[in-house]
Amino acid sequence: MTEADNSVGIVAAQSAVFDTPLPLLGGSSLASWELKYETYGTLNEDKSNAVLICHALSGHHHVAGRYHEEDAAAGWWDNMVGPGKPIDTRRFFVVGVNNLGGCHGSTGPSSLHPGTGEPWGSAFPVVTVPDWVNAQAQLADRLGIHRWAAVIGGSLGGMQALQWTISYPDRVGHALVIASAPKLSAQNIAFNDVARQAIISDPDFNGGDFYRHGVVPRRGLRLARMLGHITYLSDDGMGEKFGRMLRSGEYRFGFDVEFEIESYLRYQGDKFSDIFDANSYLLMTKALDYFDPAAAHGDDLAAALAGVKASFLVASFTSDWRFSPARSRELVTALTRADRKVSYAEIESVHGHDAFLMLDPPYVALMRSYLDRVAREVGA
Amino acid sequence: MNELTSLRPDLQQIARWIRDGNRVLDLGCGDGALLAWLDRSKGVRGYGIEIDVDNVVRCVENGVSVLQGDLEQGLAQFEDGSFDQVILSQTIQAMKETERILCEITRVGCEAIVTFPNFGYWQNRWQILAGRMPVSDTIPFQWYDTPNIHWCMLGDFEALCAKNGIRILERVVMDDDRRITVLPNLLGSLAFYRIGR
Numbered sequence: 001m002t003e004a005d006n007s008v009g010i011v012a013a014q015s016a017v018f019d020t021p022l023p024l025l026g027g028s029s030l031a032s033w034e035l036k037y038e039t040y041g042t043l044n045e046d047k048s049n050a051v052l053i054c055h056a057l058s059g060h061h062h063v064a065g066r067y068h069e070e071d072a073a074a075g076w077w078d079n080m081v082g083p084g085k086p087i088d089t090r091r092f093f094v095v096g097v098n099n100l101g102g103c104h105g106s107t108g109p110s111s112l113h114p115g116t117g118e119p120w121g122s123a124f125p126v127v128t129v130p131d132w133v134n135a136q137a138q139l140a141d142r143l144g145i146h147r148w149a150a151v152i153g154g155s156l157g158g159m160q161a162l163q164w165t166i167s168y169p170d171r172v173g174h175a176l177v178i179a180s181a182p183k184l185s186a187q188n189i190a191f192n193d194v195a196r197q198a199i200i201s202d203p204d205f206n207g208g209d210f211y212r213h214g215v216v217p218r219r220g221l222r223l224a225r226m227l228g229h230i231t232y233l234s235d236d237g238m239g240e241k242f243g244r245m246l247r248s249g250e251y252r253f254g255f256d257v258e259f260e261i262e263s264y265l266r267y268q269g270d271k272f273s274d275i276f277d278a279n280s281y282l283l284m285t286k287a288l289d290y291f292d293p294a295a296a297h298g299d300d301l302a303a304a305l306a307g308v309k310a311s312f313l314v315a316s317f318t319s320d321w322r323f324s325p326a327r328s329r330e331l332v333t334a335l336t337r338a339d340r341k342v343s344y345a346e347i348e349s350v351h352g353h354d355a356f357l358m359l360d361p362p363y364v365a366l367m368r369s370y371l372d373r374v375a376r377e378v379g380a
Numbered sequence: 381m382n383e384l385t386s387l388r389p390d391l392q393q394i395a396r397w398i399r400d401g402n403r404v405l406d407l408g409c410g411d412g413a414l415l416a417w418l419d420r421s422k423g424v425r426g427y428g429i430e431i432d433v434d435n436v437v438r439c440v441e442n443g444v445s446v447l448q449g450d451l452e453q454g455l456a457q458f459e460d461g462s463f464d465q466v467i468l469s470q471t472i473q474a475m476k477e478t479e480r481i482l483c484e485i486t487r488v489g490c491e492a493i494v495t496f497p498n499f500g501y502w503q504n505r506w507q508i509l510a511g512r513m514p515v516s517d518t519i520p521f522q523w524y525d526t527p528n529i530h531w532c533m534l535g536d537f538e539a540l541c542a543k544n545g546i547r548i549l550e551r552v553v554m555d556d557d558r559r560i561t562v563l564p565n566l567l568g569s570l571a572f573y574r575i576g577r
Contacts, residue, residue, distance in 0.1 A: 313440070332447060333457040336427060339403070344447040345436050362433045369440040 006084045007074070008040040011065035013105065016142050022100075022135055025128045025290075032114060035139050036105030037061045037097040040081065041089035043145070049380040050145040051092045052136065053077065054153035054160035057228070057284045058276060060104035063096035064089075079359055086367035091380040092149065099160075100135050101127040101283035109279030110211065120279075122208030127283060129156075129291045133163045137171070149378045150174040150371070151310075154356035155323060156284065159291045162331070165310040166293055172310040174374050176367075179320055179356040181327035182301050182334065183292040188322065191231055192285040195224035199278045208279050217278045222269035224281055229268050234319035234352035294334075301334035311341035313370045315363065317355035318348050343370070382421045387413065389557040393572050394467060394493055397550070398424060402464035405489065407451055407481075408471040410435055412444030419444070426463065452477050458488040466492045470570075473497065474527040479540065486546050491576045498553065500533030500565040518569045534565045541575060550574040 013036050021029045038061050043050060053063050055076070064081040066074050081087040081094055098106040101124065109124035140148070151161040151172050158180025165175045184192075199205060202220030206213050230238075242261040257263045297303035312335055316328035325346045335342040347363045349355040355363070384392050391414045398404060400422045406415050409428025412435075418424035428446040430436050439446035452475065466489030468481065473496050475481055485492040497518035498504075504514035513523040521528060532540075534553070541548055553560045553568030560568040 311445075329457065336447075336457070337459065337462070339425070341445050342427075342447070343436070343440055343445050344449075345433060346448045347433065362437065365437045366433075366440060369437050373440065373443055 006082045007078065008065040008082050008089050010068060011038055011040065011062075011075070012067070013038050013061060015105065016139055018135075018138055020138075022131070022138075024125055024131045026126045028125045030100065030107065030125070033100060033107040033135070034105070034111075035097055035100070035107075035135060037095060037139060038063060038065075038075075039096075039143075040064055040094045041092050043093040043143070044378075044380060047145055048147070048149060048378040049092050049375070050140075050143070050148050051087060051094045052140070052148050052151045052164075053081065053087070053094060053096045054132075054136075054151065054157035055096070055099065056153070056155035056157045057281075057288070058272070059157065060102060061096040061098040061106075062104070063094065077357065079357075080367065086364060086371055087152065088371065088375065091375040092371075095139075095143065095145075097136055097139060099127070099132045101280055101287070103277035103280040108277065109208070109283065110277045119209075119211040121211055122279070124279060124283070126286050126290075128287050129159050129163045130167060132287070133160055133167050136160070136164075137168055140171070147171050147173060149380070150176055150374050152176040152178075153180070154178040155180055155353065156288050156291075159288070163291075163293065165308045165312075166304060169307050169309040173377065174313065174370075175310045176313045176315075176370065177328075177331065178315045179317055179323045179328075179353055180314075180331075181323050182294060182331045184288055185327070189289050191227065191322070192289055195227055196282050196285055198223035198227070199282060202278075205278060208282075210278070216273070218273040221273040221276060221278045221281060222266075225272040225276075226265045226269040229265055231322040232353040234321065234350055236319060237350040237352050240350060301330065302337035305334055305338040305340060308335075308338065308340055312343070313366070314342060314344045315356075315366060316344075316346050317351065317353070317360075317363075318346060319350050320353045320355060322353040382417075384421075387417055390469070390495060390554070390570055390572075391417075392557075393552060393554065394469060394495065395422075397493055397572075397574055398422060398465055398467075400424070402426075403462075404465050404467065405429070405455075405458070405463045406467040406469070407485070408469065409439065409444070409446060409467075412439035412442040412446060414467070414469075415439075415444045416442040451475065451481055454480060455484045455488050460487055461490055463489045464491065465489055468492065468494045470495055470497065473530050473532065475530065478530045479544065482540065482546065483544055486544075486575060486577050489576075491549065491574060494537075494573045494575060496532065496537070496571055497528075498533055498565065498568050498571045499531040500535075501555075501569045502566050503569070505566075516569070534568075534571055537571065537573065541573075546575050546577065548573060549576055 023029045062075045064075040064078045098104045109120045113120045151164045153161040158177035161175040199220035202217035204215040205217040245260040293304045294301040316325035332344045349360045404426035406428040466485040507514040552572040553564035
């Protein structure tokens with residue numbers, strides 16, 4: 001089968017504008033707001049085959065397919081979403097959405113503030129995972145989807161899938177929570193703060209209002225991404241790929257790029273700082289830090305999950321130390337205490353946190369089997 | 381599919397002991413055939429625990445709630461008495477922490493079902509008399525590559541239960557699909573125990 005055969009093909013982003021204020025957990029609200037989204041597959045007659053894909057820190061609504069024939073890159077989860085793939089678009093109606101605060105078309109800090117006509121910048125409110133889920137629910141209403149067959153996400157996306165089951169227990173059949181956590185650890189928050197400090201301390205950041213100065217805090221964003229990237233790979237994976245390989249084959253006794261890993265990280269950092277918004281990066285990391293559904297229930301996660309009706313698939317990866325298997329097991333333990341249906345797999349992988357975007361065969365088999373059950377359940 | 385006989389004979393015996401609507405934990409659940417049957421036929425809820433990822437995938441295919449994990453790590457994630465029945469089927473003889481798992485299953489389960497190949501079975505004894513370690517239908521491994529490291533006979537298991545204050549509620553001994561009542565430790569190849577605190 002060629003790639004064209006199992007791709008969703010050429011896709012186009014759509015936009016939904018909302019004029020009813022969206023109250024935010026932080027106390028403020030967004031008076032009017034816009035969500036960019038894409039859909040693949042066909043919504044069936046009883047609207048029971050819809051699947052929502054929630055994106056992680058740097059993701060967006062462009063989950064699968066290409067925008068035109070010459071488009072070099074497919075959507076970020078194109079290897080998992082498409083006809084015949086585990087998230088099978090011949091059976092499911094798949095929705096990808098860019099979250100509020102992002103920088104890919106949904107209302108965010110680089111969007112124009114309706115009152116001033118200038119970019120929001122530092123005035124954009126902090127948004128949280130529950131806020132995102134509330135916004136996604138309004139999009140679901142707009143699309144006529146009362147209940148998702150499944151809500152799926154990795155990392156920060158997994159947190160949204162979990163939040164869906166808590167905020168809207170009647171609107172989720174299954175939650176697939178991959179390489180995620182019910183809350184961040186201190187170490188994880190620490191990594192996020194170093195990333196934020198790199199951005200905030202960049203002289204070009206201008207307190208978040210760099211747009212009006214015609215500059216971009218590129219150095220800070222680049223460092224933030226380099227740090228993040230290290231934590232998304234495993235020591236073994238990085239060693240396997242780069243080892244101590246030198247670009248020129250010998251030491252130069254200086255501070256230029258010498259090791260291949262340095263070159264790789266700088267390239268990733270540069271690429272990212274060209275396309276991502278610094279304020280969005282700050283907001284996404286804050287959403288991660290604040291996520292803690294157990295907090296409102298005396299830190300008892302099982303109590304937070306007491307009203308949940310969805311069935312769960314939780315998956316983690318052995319070499320993922322940013323969102324380690326132990327964090328996923330915390331969620332699984334709470335779900336079993338709350339007597340919820342849950343399956344859990346700890347996939348052997350060298351790909352670290354990034355494994356949720358890779359195709360380790362047991363992971364693919366697991367996703368395929370689980371989603372096949374989901375599809376059969378809704379008659380898709 | 382809902383016929384009891386659709387299950388492997390040893391699983392049929394376990395299934396007979398599981399009560400309708402119970403909350404069950406099946407340790408080393410394999411492909412989940414037993415739990416899938418119990419769910420369909422007896423409305424049983426619960427989880428399987430399985431170490432092998434291919435089996436985990438098969439459980440998911442069978443619609444069984446399965447948690448990938450290693451029994452040697454214990455069952456600390458489960459609270460005391462959180463299951464009506466815990467199943468440990470033909471696994472105890474392959475565990476390093478034999479005594480610990482016995483205590484754990486009677487902690488998290490109000491009742492536990494343990495099954496194991498009876499080392500005292502006459503065919504095993506015969507092979508030993510003939511000078512070789514037993515290899516049979518219930519013990520299909522050579523001594524040098526067997527996962528089974530803790531063999532016991534009926535009396536050994538019962539003594540370990542007694543040592544840990546665990547009560548034997550019921551015992552069934554079988555050979556193939558026949559129930560053995562006379563000289564069970566000699567004529568039975570598979571032992572089934574219902575135990576509790």
